[in-house]
Amino acid sequence: MKKTIITVVGTDRVGIIARVCTYLAENNVNILDISQTIVQGFFNMMMVTDATQSPKSGAQIAEELDAVGQEIGVVIRCQHEDIFNMMHRI
Amino acid sequence: MINIFEVNETNKMITQENLDVRTITLGISLLDCIHDDLDTLNENIYRKITTVARDLVATGEEIEREYGIPIVNKRISVTPAALIGGSACRGPEDFVAIARTLDRAAREVGVNFLGGYSALVSKGMTRSDEYLIRSIPQALAETERVCSSVNVGSTKCGIDMDAVRLLGQMILETAQKTKEQDSLGCAKLVVFCNAPDDNPFMAGAFHGVTEGDSVINVGVSGPGVVKHALAEVRGKDFETLCETIKKTAFKVTRVGQLVAQEASRRMNIPFGIIDLSLAPTPAIGDSVADILCEMGLEYAGAPGTTAALALLNDQVKKGGVMASSYVGGLSGAFIPVSEDQGMIDAVKANALSLEKLEAMTCVCSVGLDMIAIPGSTKASTISGIIADEMAIGMVNQKTTAVRIIPVIGKDVGEMVEFGGLLGYAPIMPVNPYSCEAFVSRRGRIPAPIHSFKN
Numbered sequence: 001m002k003k004t005i006i007t008v009v010g011t012d013r014v015g016i017i018a019r020v021c022t023y024l025a026e027n028n029v030n031i032l033d034i035s036q037t038i039v040q041g042f043f044n045m046m047m048v049t050d051a052t053q054s055p056k057s058g059a060q061i062a063e064e065l066d067a068v069g070q071e072i073g074v075v076i077r078c079q080h081e082d083i084f085n086m087m088h089r090i
Numbered sequence: 091m092i093n094i095f096e097v098n099e100t101n102k103m104i105t106q107e108n109l110d111v112r113t114i115t116l117g118i119s120l121l122d123c124i125h126d127d128l129d130t131l132n133e134n135i136y137r138k139i140t141t142v143a144r145d146l147v148a149t150g151e152e153i154e155r156e157y158g159i160p161i162v163n164k165r166i167s168v169t170p171a172a173l174i175g176g177s178a179c180r181g182p183e184d185f186v187a188i189a190r191t192l193d194r195a196a197r198e199v200g201v202n203f204l205g206g207y208s209a210l211v212s213k214g215m216t217r218s219d220e221y222l223i224r225s226i227p228q229a230l231a232e233t234e235r236v237c238s239s240v241n242v243g244s245t246k247c248g249i250d251m252d253a254v255r256l257l258g259q260m261i262l263e264t265a266q267k268t269k270e271q272d273s274l275g276c277a278k279l280v281v282f283c284n285a286p287d288d289n290p291f292m293a294g295a296f297h298g299v300t301e302g303d304s305v306i307n308v309g310v311s312g313p314g315v316v317k318h319a320l321a322e323v324r325g326k327d328f329e330t331l332c333e334t335i336k337k338t339a340f341k342v343t344r345v346g347q348l349v350a351q352e353a354s355r356r357m358n359i360p361f362g363i364i365d366l367s368l369a370p371t372p373a374i375g376d377s378v379a380d381i382l383c384e385m386g387l388e389y390a391g392a393p394g395t396t397a398a399l400a401l402l403n404d405q406v407k408k409g410g411v412m413a414s415s416y417v418g419g420l421s422g423a424f425i426p427v428s429e430d431q432g433m434i435d436a437v438k439a440n441a442l443s444l445e446k447l448e449a450m451t452c453v454c455s456v457g458l459d460m461i462a463i464p465g466s467t468k469a470s471t472i473s474g475i476i477a478d479e480m481a482i483g484m485v486n487q488k489t490t491a492v493r494i495i496p497v498i499g500k501d502v503g504e505m506v507e508f509g510g511l512l513g514y515a516p517i518m519p520v521n522p523y524s525c526e527a528f529v530s531r532r533g534r535i536p537a538p539i540h541s542f543k544n
Contacts, residue, residue: 005097035094046094059155077101079158081092086344088096 003032003081004051004058006065010074012043020047020076023068027061028054043074048081100341101158108314108376109342110160111349112369114150115290117297117305117362118142120169120206128178132191135174139166139195139204142304142359147200149356153349161349162311162371162511166196167295168206176218182225189229189236196235203278205295207238210285212247213534215256223253226260230275231267237293243283243480245487249535254480257281258473258529262496265465269498272506276495277428277460281476283483283490288363289419294456294491305362306354307419310346311369312338314376316406320384331385332405339366339409347414365419366410367455368402370430372513378402378423379432390425390432391442399423400453420489422455428508428515429460437516444475444518452482457491462506462515465498472496474525477535485538 008020017036024031024047033048051061062078069076103109123134143166150164168174171188179185189207196204207229209219226238240257243249261276268275280294287298290307297305319338323330346364354361370378379390385398403422411417425447427433436442444461451457457479463472476492483490497506500517507514 005092007097007101033091037094044094044098046097048091057156059152062155062158077158080156082348083157083159083345084092084097084100086348087100087341088092 002052004029004049004061004078005081005084006047006049006076006078008043008045008069008074008076010043010069012038012041013073016043016072016074017045019068019072020065023065024049027056029061103312103315104159107318108371108373109312109345110162111308111346112311113163113165113290113309114146114161114349114353115165115167115295115307115309116143116146116359117167117288117301117307119297119301119303120174121299124174124177126177128184128187131175131178132187135188135191136195139168139192140198143199143201145357149353152356153352157348159345159349163202165201165290165292165295166199166204167290167297168192168204169297169299170206170208170210172209172216172219172222173299175222176216179218179221182221182228185222185225186229186232189225189233192236193233201235203235203237203292205237205239205292206297207236208240208296210241211250211253212241212244214250215253220256223256223260226279227263227267227275230264230278237278237295239280239282239285239294239296241282241285242476243484245284245484245541246537248537249283249477249480249484251477251529251534252532254476255473255529257476258469261472261494262469265496265498272500272508273465273495273497274508277493277508277512279493281492283480284488286419286489290365291367291369291420293493301362302360304359306350306357306359307362307365308346308350308353309365309367309369309419310342311367312342313368313370313378313381315342316368317375317377317381317384320381324384332401335402335405336409339406340413343410343413361416363416363418364410364414366406366414366417366421367419368406368423370424370426371511372429372431374431377430377432378425379430379436383432389439389441390436391446395446396449396453399425399450403454420455424456424459425450425454426460427518428462428513429511430513434513434515437518444520448478448482451479451490452486456489457483459491459493460495460512460515461493462495462497462517463520464501464517465496466501467496467520468524468526470524470526470529471520473529475520477529481535
């Protein structure tokens, strides 16, 4: 299964996770794991998701999540997990 | 499973430290386009390039979006044109027609540069090689995206001094013909010794005759990432310094390997090599000179620069080699002047001279790169500079190159602006003494004694 890593970074506010999760639910993206911290006052979240059942391509989801992020004032990146696996695992 | 810290580290490299894949270069063989009729040849070339490279840019952009890694350039390299045009071209003007075809094909598929308007003449020039070399000024003046290179020497063959002399004249003529744009044509012309067949970086990329029909080569980058990593170990010993560079180079190269594999799979074209190069851009924080400064030099060019660069170059290779299944191309650290803000600053501060740059080329991946000199420089002096650099490559069994820009109408101290990734540069002084009688001699410099290994 190909996993997708979604990261959200920005100023903390009410409803960030709700907004992202709503988008994912609407697009049939399953969330496998969520971790979240506040680093130096910044909201910092990582989600491991499975987008294989989504009708949309990884690139399309990435673009739309980027737009969602701009709406609510945070930076959302959606990347194929392999870029992290390649860099951090031998 | 990947954790949040690893994810953040990668994304910090991308968003704050200018980590990117510098180029996906699609090599295309044009050997099967050869025809003795010039029009048919041009048609064959255009059709082959636009067919094979049809999906290159779209595929690159798709990978960019999916993995969230910028891929700055998508480019094409082709078989050296002198070999392709041999039977159809009756003079330099026929080769210019091929250059126009290459330019048209590059525009059609949306790549910003296409390399391979080249000749390989390390031992001697065929008539067709000479036509091509003589056509370079006109070809570079008339086209926008075509890049040219000429290999004039190798450790195995020596240096073709007739070609070196001719290229001194052609560089000056190219500068003249593009003087309205600050002699920009010369930024697209590289003179090589020991040119690799699989280099993905422009302007010197060409698809060597030893290659298959088509191949994906990828050039990585990441001077900013190395600089940031070294800032964490300021003042520590050399072992720590070297280990940090190695680990960083490994991570950077892995991204290149991933992109290369994906591009290869999606386009159904074999993966060739990763070029492990630290390639700077004029952007702040994307500079090789800044790494040297981070190691402890006040400016690039200060005493210690050659040692620091040697160390950097070696550790980048040691770290990168294990990260990729095939490594090739130029692989090392690039030290162009106009494309590196730290180098530009060093020249402005009088810390860096042409002679010091020459010394630095003995230990890094390429050579005298993107150096602006006065437009009044004599052709024989340019040939002398080329000959020196070729000798370094020949004797040290490494690739060296000269991409030098005599800027017509400008003199030492003035600035020249090339724009985009090519950057800007202060014009550097050249040794004023003559080498005319030396470079006017006919023939070639023989291969060095250590080339006889059989």
